[in-house]
Amino acid sequence: MRRLVFLIFLFFILQVHAENNLEELIPENIKIDVVSPENKTLCQIYGNWKLSFEITNTNPYTVFVAIPEAIECYNKSLKYYKDFKKVNVSGVVATYVDRDMVVVNGERGIWIPPYTTVKVCKHGIFIYNISTTVMPNKFKVIGPVLVNTTWVIDDFLLENYIYKYGVKIGNYRLVVHGKIVKKPDTDVLSMVIPAPLVLKNYDKFHKLLGRHDVDIWVNSYNDYIEKHHKLYDERREIAVLEKGSELHNLMSSPFIPSVDDALIPERNRDFVDKDLNLRPFDVPAMVFTTDDGDMKALEFAYVMYKY
Secondary structure: OHHHHHHHHHHHHHHHHHHHHHHHHOOOOOOOOOOOOEEEEEEEEEEEEEEEEEEEEOOOOOEEEEOOOOOOEEEEEOOOOOOOEEOEEEEEEEEOOOOOOEEEOOEEEEEEOOOEEEEEEEEEEEEEEEEEEEOOOOOOOOOOEEOOEEEEEOOOHHHHHHHOOOEEEEEEEEEEEEEEEEOOOOOOOEEEEEOOEEEOOOOEEEEOOOOOOOOOEEOOHHHHHHHHHHHHHHHHHHHHHHHOHHHHHHHOOOOOOOOOHHHOOOOOOOOOOOOOOOOOOOOOEEEEEOOOOOOOOEEEEEEEEEO
C-alpha cells in the first residue's frame, strides 16, 4: 500500500516537472493555437413579400369569410451534393396583421356579396441568416456555397374547406423583393440560393430586373446543381485515370469509340411516382460570385403565380 502511494506521488511530481520543462523549451515568440471548428455567418437575406388572391362567392346570398392572420409557411429541403459547401439557415417568415378587416365572432375577415369576386392582399417580411462551419488552417478546395432550403407558402388547405360552402379561392400572386448582404469579415461569396419564398405548386415565375441589373437567375435549382455535380464527377474520374498513365492513354486512344453523353442515362434522376403524377419539387435559383471587398447589397425581385 505504501509503495502504491509513493508511486502515485512520484508520478505527480514528474508530471509537474515535465510541464515546467515544456514551458521552458517553448520560445516566447511561438504562438500555439487551438485548432477547432467555428461557426461563421456569411450573409443575411431579408426582404418583404406581398400575397394576393381572389375569393368568389357563388351563393345567392352574402357570406362572411374569415381570413387567416398568419400565412402558413414551412421550410422545404432541396437536393444537396457533397461537392457543394453546405450551410446552416435560420430565419423567420412573418405576416403583418390586417387591422382593416371586419371582426365577426372573434374572427377577422370580409363580407362578400352574392356572385361577387373580392381581391385580398397579405403582406409580410422574411429574414434568414446564412452561416457555415469553418475549420481554420486546413488545405481544402471549397465548391460554391449551397443553400438547399426554401420557404413554401402553403395556405391552400383553406380552398378545400370553404369550397363546400360555395366559395372559391384562386389566382394567387406572390411578389418578393429582397437583398443579400454579406458580413464585413466575408471577402468573397460564391453562392447558389433558391428563391427564398415560393408558392406551393406555382404555375409561373417571372424575375424582375431593373434596367442595369445583372441577371443572376437560373430557371431550375435541380438542373443547375445536377449539371455542376456531373462535371465534378467527370473531373474526379479524369483525375483517377491520370494517376495510371497506361489506363489514361488507353482511354484516350483514337481506336476506342467515344460515346455520346446524351446516350448515357443520368445517375441522379429524380424519382417520380407515376401513379400519383407528382413532379419533383424545384424552384428557380440565384447563382453569383462577389468580388473582394464588395460590400454592396445584392438586390433581387420576382413574382410567382398560381391559378
